[in-house]
Amino acid sequence: MENGKINSLESPKKYRKIKKLSEFFMRKRIAHILTNSPGLKARDIAKALNCERREVTKCLYDNLEEFVQDENFAWLLKKNACLKIEFSANRTWITQEHFERALVKNGSPLDTAHGHIILKIPKESKLLFCAAARVLALANQLAEVKRIVELDFTENPDAVSYLNRAGFFDRLSKSIKVLPRKPNSSTAQRHKxxxxxxxxxxxxxxxxxxxxxxxxxxxxxxxxxxxxxxxxxxxxxxxxxxxxxxxxxxxxxxxxxxxxxxxxxxxxxxxxxxxxxxxxxxxxxxxxxxxxxxxxxxxxxxxxxxxxxxxxxxxxxxxxxxxxxxxxxxxxxxxxxxxxxxxxxxxxxxxxxxxxxxxxxxxxxxxxxxxxxxxxxxxxxxxxxxxx
Incomplete structure (x- = not known):
C-alpha cells in the first residue's frame, strides 16, 4: 500500500491468498464434521457450519479426492467410506465364477470411490486355487491405488492356513490388513x-x-x-x-x-x-x-x-x-x-x-x-x- 492506496499488483495476490486460506479452512471444518458425524447431506453440513449450502457443495465437489457421496446423497470422508464384498459359495467351494458374481453384485471396488474395502471369506467355504488368485490380484491392485484394504477371515481360519501354505500371504501387499491376524510365518517358505x-x-x-x-x-x-x-x-x-x-x-x-x-x-x-x-x-x-x-x-x-x-x-x-x-x-x-x-x-x-x-x-x-x-x-x- 502506497499513500493510503492499495497497490494494483499486490491486491490480486492478497485476494487469491485469502481465498485459498478460506477454502482450506472450509475443507478442514467439513472433514472434522464428517469425522464425527459421517453420512450428512450438504444442507446439514451447511447448518452445522452456519454458512450457505452452495459454499459447502462447491467445497465438497472441488475436493472429491477427499470426500465421497453415497447412493443416498450423503457425504463421507473417502478414507472412511467402506465397501464390503463377500465371496459366498453355493456349496463348499468358492470358484472364480463366485468371485465374478460377487463383483457383479457389488461393482468392482476399483471403479467406486470407496476408500475402505473389506473382502470377506465366509465360514465353511473353501477357496479354489483360481479364486484365491483373483482375490489376491484384486487386493493388491486396490492397495496399489492407495485404498485401505482388509481381508476378513474371522469366520474362516482354515482358509488362512490353506492360503499360507499356498504362498498367498507371501505375494500379498504388506499394506493390506488380514483379520483376525496375518500368519506370523510363511508355511509356503518352510515347506516349499x-x-x-x-x-x-x-x-x-x-x-x-x-x-x-x-x-x-x-x-x-x-x-x-x-x-x-x-x-x-x-x-x-x-x-x-x-x-x-x-x-x-x-x-x-x-x-x-x-x-x-x-x-x-x-x-x-x-x-x-x-x-x-x-x-x-x-x-x-x-x-x-x-x-x-x-x-x-x-x-x-x-x-x-x-x-x-x-x-x-x-x-x-x-x-x-x-x-x-x-x-x-x-x-x-x-x-x-x-x-x-x-x-x-x-x-x-x-x-x-x-x-x-x-x-x-x-x-x-x-x-x-x-x-x-x-x-x-x-x-x-x-x-x-x-x-x-
Whole structure:
C-alpha cells in the first residue's frame, strides 16, 4: 500500500491468498464434521457450519479426492467410506465364477470411490486355487491405488492356513490388513516344493530367481510322467513368458498350481496372473503398424472385438507388439498343448474374459463381456488326468 492506496499488483495476490486460506479452512471444518458425524447431506453440513449450502457443495465437489457421496446423497470422508464384498459359495467351494458374481453384485471396488474395502471369506467355504488368485490380484491392485484394504477371515481360519501354505500371504501387499491376524510365518517358505500336489504362488517377475515353469515340471514328472510334465512345462512357460512381455506393471505377477483328487482322476488348476496393461491393450497399438490386415479384421467397432482378437492370437499365433517375426507364439503354443491335454484355458482381461475348451480334438470357445474391472491378464489352465 502506497499513500493510503492499495497497490494494483499486490491486491490480486492478497485476494487469491485469502481465498485459498478460506477454502482450506472450509475443507478442514467439513472433514472434522464428517469425522464425527459421517453420512450428512450438504444442507446439514451447511447448518452445522452456519454458512450457505452452495459454499459447502462447491467445497465438497472441488475436493472429491477427499470426500465421497453415497447412493443416498450423503457425504463421507473417502478414507472412511467402506465397501464390503463377500465371496459366498453355493456349496463348499468358492470358484472364480463366485468371485465374478460377487463383483457383479457389488461393482468392482476399483471403479467406486470407496476408500475402505473389506473382502470377506465366509465360514465353511473353501477357496479354489483360481479364486484365491483373483482375490489376491484384486487386493493388491486396490492397495496399489492407495485404498485401505482388509481381508476378513474371522469366520474362516482354515482358509488362512490353506492360503499360507499356498504362498498367498507371501505375494500379498504388506499394506493390506488380514483379520483376525496375518500368519506370523510363511508355511509356503518352510515347506516349499515338498509336495507334488501344490506349486506355491511364485513371483514371475523377470528379475526373480525362481524358474517357475521348471518347478511345475519337476513337481509333476514323477506323478504324471515325463510327457505330461513336459507339456505342462511348455504351456505354463509360454503363458508366463507372455505375461512378462505384455505386463508393464509395478505389481509383481505370480503363478502357481494345485491338484485335486476326485473319483480316480486328478484335476489340475494352474494360474498365471499379472496386473499390467492386458494383452489387448499392448497388442492394439501394434496392429495398425505391423498387422493392418488383422486390424481391419478386428476393428474396435466390432462387437466383442478384443475377445475375438485374443482367440485369434491363440489359434493362429504370430502377433507381437514388436512386429512380425519378433515373438507372438506364446498363446498359440499354449493353445496347442492345451488341445493335447483336453484342457480348458480361460483368460480374464480388464472387463471381459474368453475361454477355450478342448475335448477329443473339438474346440469350443466363448466370451463374457461387460465384466467389472480387474486390471491385467489372469489366466486359468485346467485339465484332468486319469491316474494309473
Amino acid at each position: 516344493a515338498n509336495t507334488t500336489k501344490l506349486v506355491e504362488l511364485l513371483p514371475i517377475d523377470a528379475d526373480s530367481d525362481e524358474n517357475v515353469p521348471e518347478r511345475f515340471k519337476l513337481s509333476f514328472a514323477d506323478v504324471f510322467g515325463e510327457l505330461h510334465a513336459q507339456k505342462l512345462f511348455t504351456v505354463l512357460g509360454e503363458l508366463i513368458g507372455n505375461a512378462e512381455e505384455h505386463s508393464e506393471t509395478v505389481i509383481p505377477g505370480f503363478a502357481g498350481l494345485q491338484s485335486y483328487s476326485l473319483k480316480g482322476s486328478t484335476s489340475i488348476v494352474a494360474v498365471v496372473s499379472d496386473s499390467g496393461k492386458g494383452i489387448c491393450s499392448t497388442l492394439r497399438p501394434a496392429l495398425d503398424l505391423h498387422y493392418p490386415e488383422i486390424a481391419a479384421q478386428f476393428p474396435k467397432t466390432l462387437e466383442a472385438s478384443d475377445a475375438k482378437l485374443i482367440i485369434h492370437a491363440m489359434l493362429k499365433g504370430g502377433l507381437s507388439k514388436r512386429g512380425k517375426g519378433k515373438g507372438g507364439a506364446g498363446l498359440y503354443n499354449s493353445s496347442g498343448q492345451a488341445e493335447s491335454l483336453n484342457a480348458k484355458i480361460s483368460i480374464r482381461q480388464e472387463d471381459f474374459s474368453v475361454s477355450l475348451t478342448y475335448k477329443d480334438e473339438d474346440l469350443h470357445h466363448n466370451w463374457s463381456l461387460g465384466l467389472p474391472t480387474l486390471r491385467g491378464t489372469h489366466i486359468v489352465f485346467e485339465f484332468k488326468l486319469d491316474r494309473q
